[in-house]
Amino acid sequence: MQFILNTSVTDVTFTDDQFTVSLSNNQKLTADLVIGAYGKRANLDRQLQRSFFQKRSPYLAVKYHIRTDFPRNLIALHNFNDGYAGLSAIENGKYCFCYLTTRSNLKKHGTIAQMEKAVLQQNPFLKRVFHESDFLYEQPEVINEISFAPKSCLENHILMCGDAAGLITPLCGNGMAMAIHGAKIISEQVTHYLQGRYSRLQLEQAYSHHWQKQFTTRLQVGRFIQGLFGRPLLSEATVALLRPLPQAVQFLMKNTHGKAFN
Incomplete structure (x- = not known):
């Protein structure tokens, strides 16, 4: 081989x-x-x-690894305008926090950070995740053109x-x-x-x-x-x-x- x-x-x-x-x-x-x-x-x-x-796909995905206070035996799915986010436990006490949204959502707000503040954080649960968690990436991983x-x-x-x-x-x-x-x-x-x-x-x-x-x-x-x-x-x-x-x-x-x- x-x-x-x-x-x-x-x-x-x-x-x-x-x-x-x-x-x-x-x-x-x-x-x-x-x-x-x-x-x-x-x-x-x-x-x-x-x-x-x-055909161009309208979707993009964003992923973070974080440390946060959340049950390790629970998977959370939370909605926001033009997308949804998930939170689940992974190895070494960390969590995977990721979301799927549209390119038009990002284009409307300019940057990932501005979109997260203007759109995702309208959901109170997601706002707590952003404000009360330790984000382990300097920048999120972003995948464009995800086609289903x-x-x-x-x-x-x-x-x-x-x-x-x-x-x-x-x-x-x-x-x-x-x-x-x-x-x-x-x-x-x-x-x-x-x-x-x-x-x-x-x-x-x-x-x-x-x-x-x-x-x-x-x-x-x-x-x-x-x-x-x-x-x-x-x-x-x-x-x-x-x-x-x-x-x-x-x-x-x-x-x-x-x-x-x-």
């Missing part, structure tokens, strides 16, 4: 049943199989002319996995579990191919079938639920409606989190 570090893939072509992988160091590799597990968005998506990459649009788990014979195949909305969580489950599915199907039990066509059809069966509905429900948040009146009405209906909440959870697997 060989790892090539500090190098990115600039192009992948498929000819005569074989891949040619071009790297940023001008090296070219040949391969029988290529798996794309490079995350939410990359220049390779442009090279492959993937449909989601052609449908993707394909198969592009030009490349098997896509993890966020490269489909990104669930942060409101639903469970992205890491999806990535692990996707890796299990792809490893099982690739094993059949390498052992000669599948042709390439059978591999691609089997992987697409299993991936879509496991994740398509979850991603669709996630996009629907996210549409209910970021608009205070609509989201508050939704929460008020669901509060006395625990079975409806369980149904939504079931349809965004899937089943346990080994």
